Each structure stands twice: as structure tokens, then as C-alpha cells.
Amino acid sequence: MAVNTFTLNGELVSASPGATVLEAARENGVEIPTLCELEGLSNIGACRLCLVEIAGSPRLQPACVTATTEGMEVRTDSERLRQYRRMILELLFAERNHVCPVCVANGHCELQSRAIDNGMEFVRFPYQHPDLPVDITHARFGIDHNRCILCTRCVRVCDEIEGAHTWDVAGRGTGSRVITDLNQPWGDATTCTTCGKCVEACPTGAIFRKGSSAGEMEHQRDRIRFIADARSKREWTP
Amino acid sequence: MDPMSATGNQPSPANSRARIATVWLGGCSGCHMSFLDLDEWLFELARIADVVYSPVADIKEYPENVDAVLVEGAVANTDNLELIRKVRARTKVVISFGDCAITGNVTALRNPLGSPESLLRRAYIEEADVQPGIPEERPIVPELLPRVLPVHHVVKVDAFLHGCPPSPERIRTALEQLLKPNQPAAPEKDQTREL
Ligand code: SF4
Ligand code: SF4
Ligand code: FES
Numbered sequence: 196m197a198v199n200t201f202t203l204n205g206e207l208v209s210a211s212p213g214a215t216v217l218e219a220a221r222e223n224g225v226e227i228p229t230l231c232e233l234e235g236l237s238n239i240g241a242c243r244l245c246l247v248e249i250a251g252s253p254r255l256q257p258a259c260v261t262a263t264t265e266g267m268e269v270r271t272d273s274e275r276l277r278q279y280r281r282m283i284l285e286l287l288f289a290e291r292n293h294v295c296p297v298c299v300a301n302g303h304c305e306l307q308s309r310a311i312d313n314g315m316e317f318v319r320f321p322y323q324h325p326d327l328p329v330d331i332t333h334a335r336f337g338i339d340h341n342r343c344i345l346c347t348r349c350v351r352v353c354d355e356i357e358g359a360h361t362w363d364v365a366g367r368g369t370g371s372r373v374i375t376d377l378n379q380p381w382g383d384a385t386t387c388t389t390c391g392k393c394v395e396a397c398p399t400g401a402i403f404r405k406g407s408s409a410g411e412m413e414h415q416r417d418r419i420r421f422i423a424d425a426r427s428k429r430e431w432t433p
Numbered sequence: 434m435d436p437m438s439a440t441g442n443q444p445s446p447a448n449s450r451a452r453i454a455t456v457w458l459g460g461c462s463g464c465h466m467s468f469l470d471l472d473e474w475l476f477e478l479a480r481i482a483d484v485v486y487s488p489v490a491d492i493k494e495y496p497e498n499v500d501a502v503l504v505e506g507a508v509a510n511t512d513n514l515e516l517i518r519k520v521r522a523r524t525k526v527v528i529s530f531g532d533c534a535i536t537g538n539v540t541a542l543r544n545p546l547g548s549p550e551s552l553l554r555r556a557y558i559e560e561a562d563v564q565p566g567i568p569e570e571r572p573i574v575p576e577l578l579p580r581v582l583p584v585h586h587v588v589k590v591d592a593f594l595h596g597c598p599p600s601p602e603r604i605r606t607a608l609e610q611l612l613k614p615n616q617p618a619a620p621e622k623d624q625t626r627e628l
Contacts, residue, residue, distance in 0.1 A: 296597035316593045324544035
């Protein structure tokens, strides 16, 4: 089987054919920060946190949707990348209303963890403080748009794994929002099977189980990969 | 010695004890409670530093020449704004103390709800059980700012002490670092990181 040989942070490594830079980096034990990516789902490059430098390209490229090619030179860590990653995180926090101490996901939130890992101590940008709704019309789950980072994991897991396609994104720019069915209350969305996959996939406290109080909402994000592997590789035991 | 020994506005002689302060802006006082939870370590603190201004000491005016200050709370009203500007002008190291100072946090929950006027009407008139009416005796009741702001959006901040509230251990680590002789004034960055 042909492999791609390329340079990762100055070291010659190989990647399985068709592997993305992110997958190849992981195969080689190099960590790249991610947010919208979730193993088991397709990748769409929504959050840009996984940006890497590729020699010969003036633009930074998202590792999760960039294929490895023979001879490419990739750098996953530099002062410039660290600055951009921090800026992306700050913008995510400034865009909506994240009040961690009272959030259901406090301590189990990927956005929060990335902020800590990447040394984001404070937000330089003006907080937008948009007035956003919370939808608790569903019998078991709720969505708080104040905490949504528009990663679209919910959209992808519902479409690709559950096959229901209850979720979608409506609007443009800062007015974008995830919606259920035809922008109806979640409780009225007839396509929703109440499987809970979006609840497990959501990186933040945006989608939660009703009745969770501050810090109580733990997501089992690896369940999504388990189901995907079970289907595609017939691996039914974790 | 009284841990909260108040020396007020006395200028400190050269090479003397550190002059530290704590201020309370728009916050719930939880960060100060956590500071008081340092219990007997406050005696240690009193051995090496003077607390020259604090809501737990009766000093009316923020003094000149303060070495370091812990600022609890966000900038929410005109009093907060006036005080934080004075604090910045008179202090070497300003530390945002807790999540309300750093992000606005719970204090800033009012921001998405619109203008202070509509907010006050909702709280004091529409939702009032008895005696509806907006308290506005100036200058006793300070005016609300249009938006609650984190401290570093108003004045330059030198260090950040995260937590809601920051744990006593974290406060102690930061203060110990800060008060170490011959140390750079600001605490190490990674000691102040916690979301
Ligand atoms: S979703 Fe995460 S970052 Fe946002 S408020 Fe909740 S814990 Fe904080
Ligand atoms: S609700 Fe959660 S999973 Fe869906 S887009 Fe927002 S943050 Fe992502
Ligand atoms: S993880 Fe690659 S863009 Fe989000």
C-alpha cells in the first residue's frame, strides 16, 4: 500500500493514503487543537482552530480538511499559529454569552478546555452580548443558543449517524443559528427521534439534558465514534 | 497583629512592607469571601504586608502608592468606573481577581437585556411586589453604565486570577509570588489560569 511521506514539524513521517493532516499528525503522536472535528463524523473546517502552516502556501490551512500530499512540509506549532488559535478562541467567547460558572457544562466543556490549553487568559475583543433564546420545548433535552459555537456537530451527527436530519443552520454571519426542522421549536420537530446523539456530540453546554444543573452535563463524545466504527468496521465491542 | 491592619494613607518608607489593597466592584463579594477563607494565613500576610484599602477595612479613600491590588467584580456603574481609574493611577500591579473582573461573568448577564432603563423598570416596577419605583437618589445610588465591562476593557490589567471564586490556595499562591522579595511584581502567568 502506497503511503505519503512528508515533513511534520521538521521530522520525516508517513501517512496512510487519503489521510488528512490532522489524522496523520495523530498517527504520529502530534497533537493539533480542534473543536468542530469529532471522530466518527465528516469534517467541515468550521472552527479553524486546527490551522497549520504548510511550506509554500501563504495561507494557513485547517488540518482536519487538508489532505496530506507527498513531500509537503507541515508545521503545527509556531508563535503565529498560537496567536491565531488564541484569537479564534477569544472571538468564540466574545460572540455569544458564555457564563462558565453557571453553565451546565462547566468543567466538561471543550471550548473551555481549549481556552485553558491554549493559554487564553482573557478576551481582548468587545463582548457582543447578543440576546439569544433558550429552547426547552423538547421533552428531554434543551438548547441554549448563548453557548453554541456553530461547530455543526449536532447537524452532522443527526444527519450522518442518526439519519434524521433534524438540525440545520439558518441565517448568515453573526445572525446564524442552529435550528430544528423548519425553524420550529425542538419539541415540535417531528423528525427528532430523541436518540440523544446531538446531546453527546455537542462540545459545549449548548445542548443539554434537562434537569442538569451547573457543571452536571457530561457528554459521552466517544460514543459517536463507537457507533460510527460499529457500522463501518463491524466492531461492536468498544 | 490584626491581619487587616489598616495604615490608610501613610506613605511607606523605602524597602518597607508591601502595601496591598483589595477592591470590590460589581461582584457578589464571593472572591473576598474566598480571600478571607485564607484564615490563619492572613496573619502571615499581615507580617509581610499592610492592607491599605479593602472593603473589609474601614478606609474611605483609596491611597497613593499601592504595590498591588486585587480587583473583584466587573465595572457596572459610575462608582465602579471612578474607583477603578483611581486604583489604576495609584497602583503598580492591578490584578483582575475572579471571573466577574475578567469576563463580566454573572454581573454582565444583564447586558443582553438592553438598556439600564428597561432593566430597572423590569426589576423595580414590573416585577415589584411592594412599593414599585426605581431607586435613584443621586449621588447615593450610582448610575448604571450602559454595559457591564470586564476590568481590562477599562484600564490596563497586569495579571489575571481566574475562578468563580478563585480558591484560597490560588489566591495565596499568587500573593506569595507577588510578595516574594526580589521578584518581578506580577505573578507567573500559568499560576493564574483557571476557567
Ligand atoms: S459552553 Fe463552555 S465556555 Fe460556554 S459557558 Fe459553558 S462551560 Fe463556559
Ligand atoms: S448546538 Fe452544540 S453541536 Fe450544535 S452547533 Fe452549537 S455548539 Fe455545535
Ligand atoms: S477542527 Fe479543523 S476547522 Fe475545526
